Amino acid sequence: MKNSLIKEKLKNLDIHYKHPSYALECKLLKEIRQGYFSSAAHTLKEINALEKPILARDSIRSTKNSLIGSCTLFTRAVIEAGVNSEDAFDLSDVFIKHIESLDKKEDLIAFEYEMLETCIKLIQNAVIFNYPFPISKVAKHIYENATSKITVSTLAELTHLSPDYLSKLFYKEVGMSITDYIQKQKVEVAKNFLEFSQMKVTDIATLLEFCNPGYFSNVFKNHTGMSPALYRKSTSIDT
Incomplete structure (x- = not known):
């Protein structure tokens, strides 16, 4: 058994196969947990652009x-995000059964992105x-527009409620003010840029519609307990 494993490893080396970096996998799992489909799909595309391993003769x-390996990773991310584990495992079973029913490579490739989206x-x-x-409409709007300028007034117009009433209702349901929730979502997006890109802190602040880098740093520190620069250093992964 040991010798056969060594032979398979050497075979993969012969075809210049290289596993995706750990950083890419971490990035994908985090984007899934956060519910960012577009960025997760982009990361998955990056991974799939790499040479694939030979996992069977056929x-x-x-x-x-x-x-099936991707399904396992996706399921883990779903559970870590807070979804009931039984629901996640039931979905995983459905995925694997469907994978086994497919016979064309293009259908299998497309289904990986369907699994991700689901x-x-x-x-x-x-x-x-x-x-x-x-409140769900407001939360979704903030979530999907974290890189845009969002105000309580625009959210009030979206829901046809007064800013004051919406603010009170939001705090009652979510447990934080609308402003804090907006900042929280922007900080989550900023974390991704700090961890997985070389974008400057000033550019991240501009992208997320903060009035200046200093204010962005203060908001970031209030939510994470550290400055953007320190956060980047603490989460850096040697790839």
Whole structure:
């Protein structure tokens, strides 16, 4: 058994196969947990652009094995995001059965992105937007527009409520003010840029519509307990 494993490893080296970096995998899992489909799909595309390992003699079987591995990772991220574990495992079972029913490589490749989207929608519906209307509408708008300028007034117009009434209702349901919630979502987006990009702190502040880098740093520190620069240093991964 040991010798056969060594031979398979050497075979992968011969075809110049290299596993995706740990940083890329961490980035993907974090984006799934946070419910960011567009960025998660982009990261998955980056991973899939790399040379694939040979996981079986038959190419279709190899692709299926790879997707089952992805299914396992996605399921773990869903559970870590706060979704009931039984619901997550039930969904995983459905995914694996469907993977086994597919016979074309292009269908298998497409299904990996379907799994990703379904998992993220499950997280969004069960955890992120699990508030009564109209608070769910407000939370979703903030979540999907974190890089835009968002004010209580614009949210009030969106829900056809007065700013004062909406603010009181939001605090009652969510447990924090609308302003704090907006800042929290912007900080979560900023964390991704700090961890997985080389973007300057000043540029991140501008992208997230903060009036100046100093204010952004203060908000970031209030929510994380550390400055953006220190956060980047503490989460850096040697790839």
